[in-house]
Amino acid sequence: MTSIDVAKLAEVSQSAVSRTFTPGASVSDATRERVMAAASELGYRPNALARAMISGRSRLIAILVAYLENQFYPVVLEKLSRALQADGYQVLLFMTDPGGQDEVVRRILQYQVQGILMASATMSSNLANECAETGIPVVMLNRYVANTSASSVTSDNIEGGRMVADFLVRTGHKRIAYIAGIEDSSTNRDREAGFYSGLADHGLVVSGRSVGNYTFEGATHATRELFSRPVRPDAVFVANDHMAFAVMDVIRSELGLRIPEDVSIIGYDNVPEASWNAYGLTTVEQHPEEMARMAINILLEQVENRTVTKRAAVLPAKLIVRSSVRTPG
Amino acid sequence: MTSIDVAKLAEVSQSAVSRTFTPGASVSDATRERVMAAASELGYRPNALARAMISGRSRLIAILVAYLENQFYPVVLEKLSRALQADGYQVLLFMTDPGGQDEVVRRILQYQVQGILMASATMSSNLANECAETGIPVVMLNRYVANTSASSVTSDNIEGGRMVADFLVRTGHKRIAYIAGIEDSSTNRDREAGFYSGLADHGLVVSGRSVGNYTFEGATHATRELFSRPVRPDAVFVANDHMAFAVMDVIRSELGLRIPEDVSIIGYDNVPEASWNAYGLTTVEQHPEEMARMAINILLEQVENRTVTKRAAVLPAKLIVRSSVRTPG
DNA sequence: CGCAATAGCGCAAGCGATTGTGGAATTTGA
DNA sequence: TCAAATTCCACAATCGCTTGCGCTATTGCG
Numbered sequence: 001m002t003s004i005d006v007a008k009l010a011e012v013s014q015s016a017v018s019r020t021f022t023p024g025a026s027v028s029d030a031t032r033e034r035v036m037a038a039a040s041e042l043g044y045r046p047n048a049l050a051r052a053m054i055s056g057r058s059r060l061i062a063i064l065v066a067y068l069e070n071q072f073y074p075v076v077l078e079k080l081s082r083a084l085q086a087d088g089y090q091v092l093l094f095m096t097d098p099g100g101q102d103e104v105v106r107r108i109l110q111y112q113v114q115g116i117l118m119a120s121a122t123m124s125s126n127l128a129n130e131c132a133e134t135g136i137p138v139v140m141l142n143r144y145v146a147n148t149s150a151s152s153v154t155s156d157n158i159e160g161g162r163m164v165a166d167f168l169v170r171t172g173h174k175r176i177a178y179i180a181g182i183e184d185s186s187t188n189r190d191r192e193a194g195f196y197s198g199l200a201d202h203g204l205v206v207s208g209r210s211v212g213n214y215t216f217e218g219a220t221h222a223t224r225e226l227f228s229r230p231v232r233p234d235a236v237f238v239a240n241d242h243m244a245f246a247v248m249d250v251i252r253s254e255l256g257l258r259i260p261e262d263v264s265i266i267g268y269d270n271v272p273e274a275s276w277n278a279y280g281l282t283t284v285e286q287h288p289e290e291m292a293r294m295a296i297n298i299l300l301e302q303v304e305n306r307t308v309t310k311r312a313a314v315l316p317a318k319l320i321v322r323s324s325v326r327t328p329g
Numbered sequence: 330m331t332s333i334d335v336a337k338l339a340e341v342s343q344s345a346v347s348r349t350f351t352p353g354a355s356v357s358d359a360t361r362e363r364v365m366a367a368a369s370e371l372g373y374r375p376n377a378l379a380r381a382m383i384s385g386r387s388r389l390i391a392i393l394v395a396y397l398e399n400q401f402y403p404v405v406l407e408k409l410s411r412a413l414q415a416d417g418y419q420v421l422l423f424m425t426d427p428g429g430q431d432e433v434v435r436r437i438l439q440y441q442v443q444g445i446l447m448a449s450a451t452m453s454s455n456l457a458n459e460c461a462e463t464g465i466p467v468v469m470l471n472r473y474v475a476n477t478s479a480s481s482v483t484s485d486n487i488e489g490g491r492m493v494a495d496f497l498v499r500t501g502h503k504r505i506a507y508i509a510g511i512e513d514s515s516t517n518r519d520r521e522a523g524f525y526s527g528l529a530d531h532g533l534v535v536s537g538r539s540v541g542n543y544t545f546e547g548a549t550h551a552t553r554e555l556f557s558r559p560v561r562p563d564a565v566f567v568a569n570d571h572m573a574f575a576v577m578d579v580i581r582s583e584l585g586l587r588i589p590e591d592v593s594i595i596g597y598d599n600v601p602e603a604s605w606n607a608y609g610l611t612t613v614e615q616h617p618e619e620m621a622r623m624a625i626n627i628l629l630e631q632v633e634n635r636t637v638t639k640r641a642a643v644l645p646a647k648l649i650v651r652s653s654v655r656t657p658g
Numbered sequence: 659c660g661c662a663a664t665a666g667c668g669c670a671a672g673c674g675a676t677t678g679t680g681g682a683a684t685t686t687g688a
Numbered sequence: 689t690c691a692a693a694t695t696c697c698a699c700a701a702t703c704g705c706t707t708g709c710g711c712t713a714t715t716g717c718g
Contacts, residue, residue: 379674
């Protein structure tokens, strides 16, 4: 069913059909009605691909995600997706592999997407540049990369890390350890830097550190390693919630320690599971709804003005206190 | 950058460029090389939309999801997405609202998708029909709808429910309750039917029932209600894991009961969190990888043969025993 | 009532590719 | 060596739509 078929049935020109389906185009009510009648009789639906081709606006936005295991990403993905849909855009979803990101980008560009959202902490920077050079705005969530024209939306990870340190020190912890995410990710760097600087403000240094690479298994091993050392931490700041759950499981089930009596735990993200009573995880909130809204504002503004300008939004961090941290009294 | 630009630079016809980028087309090595050289010099990438239009194959598959809160869906979504990408298809993602499904379908059809995957438990049947009538194969994951030409992939929910009943009875439970998901979803109906029939095999009936609508909050309320009645259950079968976590939280934190000593809990899905030690949830596995693989096989077979035939795959259920059920001795 | 302005429509040129057709160049076979 | 068979390429039609242009018919205004 094409617009020509509809035009024939409605006895109008094909362009009249087109205009009927183009908001704001000049059509009389009479023709519009005849066209609509014919269209619904034939079950006609405009071909979005043809429309995209000629108008140069595909209304397609690509979203790249590395993994959905960490609940933060599904939540963000849902928010992004709903917001884009509400604005009349479609979401092309791509899962990236650690290795084959080039192929992914090649495909994205072929589909004439008007913008790219990267909601993932593991994405190379030259990849981002490649997109920006093509004139397609890129917004990265939860990560920024220097020397790129890609915009970014992050929470204030440095301040967040600092708040964690401050809170742990104030609540009387002495041997405070850190479990890192992916070493060279901006989130990890910033959270760690803020954390150390917060400790330093109180004249402390970190009393142990291991690396969990943002995975559940990695965090499991990191915890075993951390707690097998001579000095046992009395608090652990874990670079994200997803790892923190693994940490808590190991501490309680394997090591037989109590949380928070023996060890306090703080995570980062405030994913839904953090509020589940079995964990009650104290954590730093990253408001996914807010981040998604911000990312989409930045992206669509550029899409609609057909410009690429680098913007970096940093949302305030907020400590969410639950039961996983021992407080005096 | 269009194929014409490349053709000019390479001093060949535009169709030569096209054939170079069409696997299996007849081009000499000499021309292919010249075209490739020109293409990479210009940074040319074939326009997938134009290609889709003329060839009638968009290589676009729509995936509909209602929500990503329940971790089962992100996991399945990731598997589906990766598998489709590997086969050279792109994923158009749509989040459905409880109300506005018609608009979603209208959009999907406009984008000339070649197939639709519905990985969600809440999707109307006439919606599915609308797609099938357009000649677009539809595969539903984790749900089936009668009077539809939509295919489906489910686990054997009836058998799964029966296994749960059998296991609970054999482990000595007497007052066995059920917390339902969405009442009219096929998953809930089947799990509940199988469960009751399993109880009946042992001469038992359910000793309590409330409805959680597959949401965390719903399950929280359902649990409070269930445990405020005179007869307290000694085991609860919860229609999915996502609700089961809420149930366990209420039982332990609000009611001060122990799991499994006072109450045993069984869920359904075996989402990643079920294996977390804080829950150790006994559950029925739905193998997301297997379901995704199956769904894609069924869908792509129809896409490639350009036929729509109803198929219903039922994968075997498997009980995963963890610590949330009290066992004698 | 007359003329300018405007609204509404049809015509036709694309958007960037695929693909059938036919012809030139090359290869094959006797 | 020459006809027949291939191979490879260019030509041109086409996919379904948007949109600038120009024409007609209507409207507005003095």
